[in-house]
Amino acid sequence: MHAALTQLTRPFGTRVAVPRRLSPLTTVGDEVDPTTVGLRTDDVERIWKAVRAFYRTGLQPGMSLVVKHRGEVVVDRAIGHRRLGADDLITTDTPVCLYSCSKAISAVLVHRLVEEGGLALDDTVASHLPEFAVHGKEAVTVRDLLTHRARLARLPLRKPETDELLDIDRVVAALCDARLARSPRQAYHAVTGGYLLDAIVRRTGRSFPGLLEEYLAGPLDLPTMTYGVPEDRRDAVALSYWTGPTVVPPLTTVITRVLGVEPHKVPDGLNSPGAMSSVLPSAGIWASAHDAATVFEMLMRGGELAGTRVLSPGTYAEAVRPAGPLVMDGMLPVPIRFSAGFMLGEPTASLYGWNTPEAFGHLGFMNITCWADPARELSVAFLNTGKSASPEAVVRLAAVNWAISKAIPRTQA
Template identity: 85%
Template sequence: MHTALTQLARPFGTKVAVPRRLSPLTTVGDEVDPAALDLRTDDVERIWKAVRAFYRTGLQPGMSLVVRHRGQIVLDRAIGHRRLGSDELITTDTPVCLYSCSKAITAVLVHRLAEEGGLDLDDTVASHLPAFAAHGKGEITIRDLLTHRARIARLPLRKPETDELLDIDRVVAALSEARPARSPRQAYHAVTGGYLLDAIVRSTGRTFPQLLEEHLSGPLGLSTMAYGVPEDRRDDVALSYWTGPTVVPPLTTVITRVLGVEPHKVPTGLNSPASMSTVLPSAGIWASAHDAATVFEMLNRGGNLDGTRVLAPETYAEAIRPAGPLVMDGMLPVPIRFSAGFMLGEAGASLYGWNTPEAFGHLGFMNITCWADPARDLSVAFLNTGKSASPESVVRMAAVNWAISKAIPRHRA
C-alpha cells in the first residue's frame, strides 16, 4: 500500500507532500539497454534524475515519461499518484489531459483531411463559415488559424467562466462577430483556433473524433487517446490540479491574457464531466504517455509508423514547414516559430533543449511537452498533472527537455 497522495497548504501556495524515498512511487516499463542504441546509460539516467528533481518540488501530483530513440523505448517511467487522496500510482498507460499538446494532434488530422480533399489549408474560414467574414475577416484562412496568424488570438468574451467555454456554438458565433487585430503578426491563439477548426471540420460532414479514430487511434492502436473521456473510462484517468501560488505576476497575468480565464480555474474546468463530454480541439485530448509518444514517433518517421501511413510525405513536409522566421510572439512573451500546427525548435536554445533545429512538437499548459526530433531519431511524451505558474516549475520542466536533447545526440548535421 502506497501512502495516499495529499496536498499541503503552504504560505506561498499549495504543494504535494513528497516522501524522502521516491522508489515506492515509481513505475518502470520495458526499456531497452541504452548501450544497444549507442547511448551512455549515465546520460539516460540523468534524464530521470531531472524528472525526479521536478517531482521533489512538490508541484507535480503525477508525472509520466516515454522517450523513444531509433524506434526503441529507452525510458518508460512514471512517478507519483493518479489523483489527490488516492494511493493508486500513475503509469505511462494512465490517460492525462494533454492541454495544448492537443493542438499538434488536431493539426495532424486537419492535414490528413486536406490530403483527402475535404478542405484546403488556403481555404478562407468564411468559405466554410460565412458569418466569420464579418468586420473584414473574409480573407483569413485555415492556414492562418494553424500558424497563429488569424488575428483573433483573444477570446471575445469578457471574463468568461469555464463552463461558458463549453458552449461551442456560442463561442464560434462570438468569434465570427469579433473584430480582428489590426496587425497580421504571429500571436499565439491558445483556444480560439480550435473552436473554428471544429466548426470547419463539421461543415465538411466530418468530426474530429471520427478523424481521430479513423487515422490515429484505430490504425496505431491508441486505446487511450480521445477528445474528452468516455463516461465509462472517467475513473481511469489522472486529474490535473493547480499547484504553487495562485497569483505569480507576471506569469499568471500573461496566462490569463492568453487563455481568457484565470489559469487556476482551468484544471478544475477540464476535469469536469461537462468538459470530458465536449470536443475541445485546442486543449481537450486525453491520452497516456505511451499513446502520445506513439503519435510523435509516427511523425518522427515522416508520417509512417511500422507500415501504417498517416500522412503522405508531402503532407508531412507541409505540416512541419516553418510559417515564418523566429519572432517575438504577440501573445507569448518569448521568441518562437510555428509551422501549421507545431511549435518548432531552434539551433540554439529552444523549448526542446539545445541545438534542436529540426525538432517540432507542442507545449501543454506550461509543463507538458510532446515532441519529435528526426535529427536525433527521437520522440518524447512528458505528461504532468500539476499545473503551475511557479518559476521553479518552468525551470524544472526545461531541465528535463535539455537533459533529453543532451543525452541523445544528433545523428545528422
C-alpha cells in the same frame, strides 16, 4: 499499499507532500538497454534525475515520461499518483489531459483531411463558415488558424468562466462576430483556433473524434487517445490540479491574457464532466504517455509507422514547414516559430533544449511537452498533472527537455 497523496498549504502556495524515498512512488515499464541504441546508461539516468528533481518541487501530483530513440523505448517511467488523496500510482498507460499538446494532434488530423480533399489550407474560413465573413475577416484562412496568424488570439468574451467555454456554439458565434486584432504579427491562439477548426471540420461532414479514430487511434492502436473521456473510462484517468502560488505576476497575468480565464480555474474546468463530454481540439485530447509518444514517433518517421502511413511525404513536409522566421510572439510572449500545427525548435536554445533545429512538437499548459526530433531519431511524451505558474516549474520542465536533447545526440548533420 502506497500512502495516499495529500496536498499541503504553505506560505507560498499549495504543493504536494513529497516523501524522502521516491522508489515506492515510481513505476518502470519495458526499457531497452541504452547501449543497444548507442546511448550511455549514465546519460539516460540523468534524464530521470531531472524528472525526480521536478517531482521533488511538490508541484506535480503525477508525472509520466516515454522517450523513444531509433524506435526503441529508452525511458518508460512514471512517478506519483493519479489523483490527490488516492493510492493508485500513475503509469505511462494512464490517460492524462494533453492541454495544448492537443493542438498538434488536431493539426495532424486537419492535414489528413486536407490530403483526402475535404478542405485546403488556403481555404478561407468564410468559405466554410459564411457567417465569419464580417469585420474584415474575409481573407483569414485555415492556414492562418494553424500558424497563429489569424489575428484572433483573444477570446471575444468578457471575463468568461470555464463552463462558458464549453458552450461551443456560443463561442463560435462570438468568434464569427469578432473583429481582428490591429497588429498583423504572429500571436498565439491558445483556444480560439480550435473552436473554429472544429466548426470547419463539422461543416465538411466530418468530426475530429471520427478523424482521430480513423487515422490515428485505430491504425496506430492508441486505446487511450480520445477527445474528452467516455463516461465508463473516467475513473481510470489522472486528473490535473493547480499547484504552487495562485497568483504569480506577471506570469499569471500573461496566462490569463492568453487563455481568457484565470489559469488556476482551468484544471477543474477540464476535469469536469462537461469538458470530458466535449470536443475541444485546442486542449481536450486525453492520452497516455505511450499513446502520445507513438503519434510523435510516427511524425518523427515522416508520417508513417510500422507500415501505416498517416500523412503522405508531401503533407508531412507541409505540416512541419516553418510559417515564418523566429519572432517575439504577440501573446506568449517568447521568441518562437510555428509551422501549421507545431512549435518548432531552433539551432540554439528552444523549448526542446539546445541545438534542436529539426525538432517540432507542442507545450501543454506550462508543464507538458510532446515532441519529435528526426535528427536525433527521437520522440518524447512528458505528461504532468500539476498546472503551475511557478517559475520553478518552468525551470524544471526546461531541465528535463534539455537533459533529453543532451543525452541523445543528433545522428544527422
